[in-house]
Amino acid sequence: MEKKSVEEELAVLRLEVDKLKKSRNDIPPHRHCLNCGIAIPPEKTFCSKKCEDEWNAMLKRKRVTMYVWMVFIIILVFILYLSMGGA
Numbered sequence: 863m864e865k866k867s868v869e870e871e872l873a874v875l876r877l878e879v880d881k882l883k884k885s886r887n888d889i890p891p892h893r894h895c896l897n898c899g900i901a902i903p904p905e906k907t908f909c910s911k912k913c914e915d916e917w918n919a920m921l922k923r924k925r926v927t928m929y930v931w932m933v934f935i936i937i938l939v940f941i942l943y944l945s946m947g948g949a
């Protein structure tokens with residue numbers, strides 16, 4: 863079994879870090895699909911039509927949920943207002 867000095871091990875580690883840094887810089891510019899998160903070309907927003915449809919359906923559901931909450935809160939405030947003013 864060969865015995866390495868601390869300096870040697872440090873040098874090896876430094877080389878590994880350099881390699882990692884380099885490989886990270888080698889990754890071409892890209893973005894991630896908004897729906898599933900896989901890497902896609904920077905000019906695209908979704909990896910497929912299916913993901914775009916799923917994303918839009920999710921947004922629509924979110925919007926509907928938000929409107930329901932808004933109506934609920936307005937009614938709640940209205941009831942509170944009436945109960946305070948009427949008593």
Ligand SMILES: [Zn+2]
Nearest residue numbers: 895898909913
């Ligand atoms: Zn996708």
